[in-house]
Structure formats: structure tokens, C-alpha cells
């Protein structure tokens with residue numbers, strides 16, 4: 049009987065772990081040697097990044113071209129498994145260039161951490177006492193990270209909420225901190241933990257959680273673009289895209305897919321730069337539901353000239369230091385290719401890719417449908433999975449697309465025919 053119970057698995061070397069996995073899963077020698085192969089991320093470097101490492105998971109990284117943002121041109125590395133995403137981003141950026149590309153602003157690299165205080169006899173008075181202690185709280189928090197303070201960051205302010213709950217009223221203090229070029233989770237968590245004893249003393253309550261909020265609504269980036277009506281295909285296409293957006297703005301079933309399309313642009317760039325994709329996903333979707341109803345992260349309108357105008361506002365907690373950003377050698381190079389000088393610039397660029405991605409998806413959906421563009425690129429995956437060798441992939445793909453039958457069974461049939 050196989051067992052997944054291992055004591056001290058983490059003490060093994062990556063090679064020893066791979067051997068254990070191979071035994072457990074009856075991997076062949078060939079399969080083991082595939083898992084042992086690493087590329088730019090060495091197994092030693094990977095082993096320092098996370099726990100129980102036994103291999104690495106390579107992803108394709110494409111370059112989205114044509115982006116011009118605030119008058120500066122960017123090449124955008126995108127690490128993603130889904131076909132047509134990089135093509136669609138480049139396609140959108142090509143259209144946006146005609147009227148100057150993308151224009152941005154931001155609210156600064158401001159994060160919030162929450163400190164949950166329970167069993168407070170007089171929550172409203174406790175709230176005021178916390179405000180009265182503002183300077184001391186800031187002093188304690190900022191003594192944790194002299195480096196950040198020297199860079200102009202650190203705790204800047206606090207907010208306090210009285211939150212009813214089934215277990216009784218909670219006082220929730222929000223620590224508001226400027227984390228400069230860091231995503232800032234570790235930074236604000238350290239501050240929040242340091243403040244807890246003093247907060248208990250002030251409020252007479254008990255502190256439980258001390259953790260950042262991924263609803264980073266003080267770390268917003270805003271991106272705007274104007275798409276020339278002729279470039280996008282005429283005023284009827286503009287109207288179609290505005291209708292497509294409007295659908296997402298009023299219907300959460302559609303908004304979820306619409307925002308997934310935006311994340312098609314955002315997450316690959318976040319991944320390529322070694323940032324935390326879960327934090328970005330959580331922040332974006334929570335922000336999309338901030339008014340109690342889940343809605344679109346973008347807005348598309350028609351201006352007085354009949355051109356299409358798109359905007360996106362989204363939390364963007366990404367960093368250039370901390371986490372994996374400086375540790376992963378490929379992430380470092382992705383940042384070099386992007387040539388961004390600050391975390392907020394990186395955030396703005398990533399949000400521009402999200403807006404671009406949304407444009408081409410909506411254009412396709414409101415006109416010919418998604419399948420022609422997307423499936424013709426996806427067809428390559430289907431062909432390979434059906435056993436097409438490099439010399440016949442193009443032929444199999446062309447046949448599937450022509451017949452509008454991008455399907456595994458049809459691809460297998462074509463592979464057999466072509467190989468005859």
C-alpha cells in the first residue's frame with residue numbers, strides 16, 4: 049500500500065525527493081530525467097524559493113509588442129499557458145498606438161494591514177483611543193523597518209472600523225503604510241504584529257489577526273486609452289464593444305468572464321516578473337465587488353468623435369523588491385526587459401496590458417466571435433496533443449481551422465491522413 053506520509057521530507061535534497069516521487073508514482077526513467085531537467089531556474093535556486101522542491105514547471109514566455117504607455121515604448125514579457133493571449137495583447141496595443149497608446153495615474157504604493165481586536169467593552173471609545181495614540185503607533189510600526197523609512201516609506205496613517213459580527217462587535221484597526229517598491233505583505237505584517245501588544249493595552253481587548261488586506265484599495269492604478277474608430281473596424285464595432293462592456297457592467301455572470309479576460313493580460317505579466325499572482329487576483333476581484341455587486345473592472349465608452357475610450361482602475365500590489373522578484377533570475381530579466389523604474393510604474397504597465405487584453409476579447413466577441421482568432425492559435429496545441437510532428441503541424445492546423453473543427457478526434461484523423 050502506497051503512503052504519502054513522510055517524516056522530514058523537507059530535509060531531503062531535490063534529487064532525493066524526485067526519487068521518492070518516482071517510486072510513489074511509478075515514473076519511468078525517461079519521466080524522471082524530464083523532471084530533473086531545469087533551465088534558467090536552477091534546482092538549487094528553486095529549492096531556496098519554496099519547500100519540498102523536486103522539479104520546476106516551465107511555462108512559455110511570450111513578448112507582447114506595440115505597447116506605448118505615457119509616451120514610452122515597452123516590450124512586455126508574458127508567462128502564460130493559454131494560446132492567443134499574447135497575440136491579442138499585441139493586437140490591442142497596435143490599435144491603441146494610433147491615438148497615443150495608454151495614459152496612466154496611480155494612488156501610490158500604499159498598503160493596508162488589519163488588526164482584529166475583540167472583547168472590547170467600549171468599542172467606540174477604543175476607536176478614539178487608537179486615534180489619540182496615532183503618533184506612538186506610527187513610531188512603533190516604523191521602528192521595524194529603518195530601510196523602508198530611509199526610502200520615504202513606512203506607516204503613514206490608521207483607520208479604525210467598528211465591525212458587527214455573529215460573535216460580537218470587533219474593532220478593526222487598519223495600518224496604512226507606504227511600501228515603496230515592495231509588494232509589502234511581509235513589511236506590513238511585521239508592523240502589524242509589532243503593534244499588537246500596545247493595541248491590546250490601549251483598547252483593553254484581545255488582538256487576534258494581524259495581516260495585510262489584499263483589497264489594496266489605496267494602491268490603485270488607472271489606465272486610459274482612446275481607440276480610433278476606423279482602426280477598430282468602424283463605429284458599429286465601437287458600439288458593439290460598448291454593448292459588450294455594458295453587459296459585464298450589469299450582469300455578474302458576464303462580469304466574471306469579462307474580468308477573466310482582463311486577468312489574461314495581467315496575470316502573465318505578474319508571473320513573468322515573479323510577483324504574487326494570488327494577491328493580484330484576490331485584490332482585483334474584491335475590488336470589482338466593492339460596492340456589494342460584482343462588476344466590470346473596465347469601462348468602455350464612445351467619445352464625441354465616435355472613437356472608443358477605455359479605462360481600467362484596479363489594485364496593483366506588485367513589487368520590484370521582495371518576494372521572488374529579485375530571487376528568480378528570469379523575473380529579474382523580465383523586469384530589465386520592461387525597463388520599469390518603480391513598483392508603481394510596473395503596476396501601471398501591467399494594468400495597461402489588462403485593458404488591452406479586454407479590448408481585443410470584446411472586439412472579437414462583439415464581431416466575429418472568439419473562436420476564429422483564439423481557436424486558430426489553440427489549434428496548434430490540439431494538433432500536438434493529437435500526435436502531429438513539427439513537419440505536419442501547420443497542415444493539420446490549417447485543415448482544422450478551415451473545417452471549423454478544432455477537435456482532438458478530428459486532429460487525430462488528420463494526423464493519420466497526412467502521415468499516410
Ligand SMILES: CC(C)(COP(=O)([O-])OP(=O)([O-])OC[C@H]1O[C@@H](n2cnc3c(N)ncnc32)[C@H](O)[C@@H]1OP(=O)([O-])[O-])[C@@H](O)C(=O)NCCC(=O)NCCSC(=O)C[C@@](C)(O)CC(=O)[O-]
Pocket residue numbers: 130131132133134135136137138139140142305306307308309310312405408409410412413418420421422425
Ligand atoms: C488572435 C488575434 C490576435 C488574431 O487577429 P487577426 O485579426 O487574425 O490578426 P491580424 O493578422 O490582423 O493581426 C493583427 C495583429 O495581431 C497580432 N497577431 C496576430 N496573429 C498573431 C500571432 N499568431 N502571433 C502573435 N501576434 C499575432 C499582431 O500584433 C498583428 O499585427 P501585425 O504584427 O501583423 O502588424 C485576434 O483574433 C484577437 O485579438 N482575438 C482575441 C483573442 C483573445 O482574446 N484571446 C484570449 C483568450 S479567450 C479568453 O480566455 C477570454 C474571454 C474571451 O472569454 C474573455 C471575455 O469573454 O471577455
Ligand SMILES: NC(=O)C1=CN([C@@H]2O[C@H](COP(=O)(O)OP(=O)(O)OC[C@H]3O[C@@H](n4cnc5c(N)ncnc54)[C@H](OP(=O)(O)O)[C@@H]3O)[C@@H](O)[C@H]2O)C=CC1
Pocket residue numbers: 193194195196199201227228229230231232233234235236237260262324327367369370371372
Ligand atoms: N496575503 C498576502 O498577499 C501575503 C503575501 N505574502 C508574500 O509577501 C511577499 C512580499 O512581501 P514584501 O514585504 O514585499 O517582501 P519583503 O519583505 O521580502 O521585501 C520588503 C523589504 O525590502 C526592503 N527594501 C529594499 N529596497 C526597498 C525599496 N526600494 N522599497 C521597499 N522596500 C525595500 C525593505 O526593508 P528591509 O531591507 O529592511 O527588509 C522592505 O521591508 C510575497 O512573496 C508575497 O507572496 C506574505 C504574506 C501574506
